[in-house]
Amino acid sequence: MNDRAVSTAVTWALTMLITTLLLTGLLAATGGQIESRTESVTRAELEVIGQRVVTDLSTADRLAATDPQSVSVRTRLPPDVAAGNYRIAVEATDAETAVVVRSGDTAVRVPMANRTAVANASVPGGNVRITLDGGALEVSAA
Amino acid sequence: MADLSGDRGRGQMLLVGGLAVAVSIVVLVLLLNAAIYTQNVATRGSGVEGDDALEHRTVMVEAAGDLLDAENERDYAARGPLAANVTRAVTNASSGLRSQWVGSVTAASLDGLTLHNGTRIVQDGSRNLTDAAGTATWTVATNATGIREFTITPDRIDGTTVDPVSANGSTRINVTGSNGTWRLHVYDDGGPTLAVKNASEASPTTVCPAFDTGARVDLIEGTVNGTACAGLDFAKGLSPEGPWDVSIVRGNHTAGTYALTANTTAISPNLDGPGSGSSPRWEPRVYSAALDLSYRTPELRYESRVRVIPGEDDE
Numbered sequence: 001m002n003d004r005a006v007s008t009a010v011t012w013a014l015t016m017l018i019t020t021l022l023l024t025g026l027l028a029a030t031g032g033q034i035e036s037r038t039e040s041v042t043r044a045e046l047e048v049i050g051q052r053v054v055t056d057l058s059t060a061d062r063l064a065a066t067d068p069q070s071v072s073v074r075t076r077l078p079p080d081v082a083a084g085n086y087r088i089a090v091e092a093t094d095a096e097t098a099v100v101v102r103s104g105d106t107a108v109r110v111p112m113a114n115r116t117a118v119a120n121a122s123v124p125g126g127n128v129r130i131t132l133d134g135g136a137l138e139v140s141a142a
Numbered sequence: 143m144a145d146l147s148g149d150r151g152r153g154q155m156l157l158v159g160g161l162a163v164a165v166s167i168v169v170l171v172l173l174l175n176a177a178i179y180t181q182n183v184a185t186r187g188s189g190v191e192g193d194d195a196l197e198h199r200t201v202m203v204e205a206a207g208d209l210l211d212a213e214n215e216r217d218y219a220a221r222g223p224l225a226a227n228v229t230r231a232v233t234n235a236s237s238g239l240r241s242q243w244v245g246s247v248t249a250a251s252l253d254g255l256t257l258h259n260g261t262r263i264v265q266d267g268s269r270n271l272t273d274a275a276g277t278a279t280w281t282v283a284t285n286a287t288g289i290r291e292f293t294i295t296p297d298r299i300d301g302t303t304v305d306p307v308s309a310n311g312s313t314r315i316n317v318t319g320s321n322g323t324w325r326l327h328v329y330d331d332g333g334p335t336l337a338v339k340n341a342s343e344a345s346p347t348t349v350c351p352a353f354d355t356g357a358r359v360d361l362i363e364g365t366v367n368g369t370a371c372a373g374l375d376f377a378k379g380l381s382p383e384g385p386w387d388v389s390i391v392r393g394n395h396t397a398g399t400y401a402l403t404a405n406t407t408a409i410s411p412n413l414d415g416p417g418s419g420s421s422p423r424w425e426p427r428v429y430s431a432a433l434d435l436s437y438r439t440p441e442l443r444y445e446s447r448v449r450v451i452p453g454e455d456d457e
Contacts, residue, residue: 016155023159030166037173044177048184059192059442066199068446069434073190076441082176 042083043108046101049077050110053088053099053128053139057112060130060137064116071132074142079126086125090139092118101125188441191248195437195444198239198250205235206431206450214262214427214452219417221407221426225257228428253434253445260288260429261409264401265422268297271313271393271400273412274422278394281410287384288405288429289317290453292361292376294328296398299355301329304337304346306391312337313396315361318387319380326361326374328396336366341379349373361402403453405429 056075063071080086086103097118098111103125117136129142209231218224236252243250263282265271271294273280294315301312304327312329322341329335336353337346350371353359357367364374380386388404400422414423430451437444 019155019159023155023162026159027162027166030163030170034166034169034173037170037177041173041177041180044184045180048180051184052188055188056190059188059190063192063195063444066196066446068444070443070445072443073192074441075188075190082173 038082039106042081042103042106045078045081046086046103046106046108047110049081049086049088049125050099050101050108052077053101054110054112056130057090057099057114057118057137057139060132061114061116061118064132064137068132071130071137073130075128075130077125077127081125087122088125088128088139089122090118090120092120190441191439192442192444194248195250195442198437199435199446199448201239202236202252202433202435203448203450205239206232206433207452209235210428210431210450211452217416218426219415221259224426224428225259228257228431229255232431232433247440249436249438251436253436254432255434256432257428258405258430258432259407260403260405260427261407262291262401262403262425262427263409263413263422264425265399266401267421268398269421270395270397271390273393273410274414274420275412276394277412279389279391280393280412281387281389282402283404283406283410284387284408285385286388286404286406287386288451289377289386289388290362290403290451292400292402293358294361294398294400295356295358296328296334296396297356298397299328299330299334299395301392301395302331304329304331304335311392311395313393314391316387316389316391317377317380318389319377319384321381322379324377324380330355336371336374338373338375338378340375341377343379347373403427403429 052075056073060071060073081103083103083106086101089100089102091098091100096111097114098109100107100109116132119136119138121139123139123141127142129140131138131140210228213224213228213231232255233252240250261283272278300310302310303312305311306314306327312327315326317324319341324341325339325346327337327339327346334353334355335348336350336359337348339346350366350373352369353366359366361374361376364371364376377386385406388402409424414420416423416425430449433448433450435446435448
């Protein structure tokens with residue numbers, strides 16, 4: 001009788017242990033997978049956002065080269081990416097102009113060629129407006 | 143009792159674990175969806191039609207240039223009808239172009255059109271290069287902010303020396319700007335000769351050795367009978383924007399035909415009017431046009447002012 005009672009308790013303990021181990025392993029695996037997927041999806045999204053901003057900046061640059069009275073381009077962008085909020089920065093130096101899109105620790109840099117000067121800027125993610133102001137292209141939140 | 147509680151504990155754990163796995167799968171599906179959407183967006187155009195805006199501008203500039211040329215060729219008797227017809231023609235061209243975007247959210251329009259009156263002065267029957275009253279030294283046009291299509295075809299040259307002051311001096315065409323005078327001398331010192339004095343120079347230099355009586359001298363292109371003439375560089379040394387005055391000195395020493403189109407309405411009073419059979423006479427011209435163009439879509443606003451000058455290289 002006593003032995004049967006012990007056997008039941010041991011079986012229960014073992015079952016609980018194995019179930020816990022299996023579930024923990026499964027959750028750890030999916031958690032890691034989600035983390036790495038989030039990172040790669042965020043990177044892909046930032047890259048596309050950066051390229052869209054550069055494309056529209058280039059369009060504005062091409063239009064600005066014709067000595068117009070005004071140029072204004074609106075770029076439609078998602079309000080956030082997989083990892084949350086993001087920021088768009090325009091970094092123009094004498095050597096290179098680039099658009100840097102950053103969300104958390106993930107940052108993507110898209111270089112561009114321009115003829116019209118581009119002003120440095122840093123705006124929160126979402127729709128942006130590119131305008132020609134005083135001979136330089138400016139990026140601002142729309 | 144023990145059996146029952148064990149089953150319940152295991153069941154709860156499986157339930158919680160299953161729920162966690164289900165949530166993870168949903169999150170993964172959402173991420174996958176975001177990735178697919180991102181790839182989709184990456185392969186799409188940005189929707190900003192920059193090329194169309196430039197095309198609209200280019201087509202309007204070309205159309206306006208051709209229309210100006212065509213209307214100018216029609217030899218109007220007065221400036222009013224010429225300007226009215228040019229305005230109507232350019233506006234029609236704009237409306238025609240706009241209809242291309244009917245049904246879309248694009249608004250491409252001609253917001254303003256400013257015409258600059260010019261004058262063509264022509265002597266198409268050979269006579270002395272004097273004004274209609276026979277004055278030998280006279281001012282053809284003043285305050286011209288541009289000159290084009292300036293040609294002279296001398297068929298009788300009497301002057302024998304470059305100096306226009308002497309009794310048998312050359313005929314001289316002066317283009318005077320704010321910073322000097324550019325001169326073209328026509329004379330025959332044993333052979334028909336052209337000499338040019340640029341604004342910065344003190345004395346004229348012989349140019350175009352192949353020049354002969356009856357040859358068509360194009361001052362703007364710098365050619366004689368279509369052949370390039372080194373040294374014949376119109377208005378060299380003068381401020382390029384003008385304003386310039388054009389005058390002829392000793393026009394009675396040379397006979398022939400000529401024509402020029404100047405961006406001014408201030409011309410010699412001693413010219414015959416438009417439509418007259420005699421010459422020299424003046425004819426109305428639209429020298430240039432300024433077009434205010436705009437191209438708007440929800441994503442793009444592009445406004446530009448373009449100057450259309452038919453016959454001149456810079457637009």
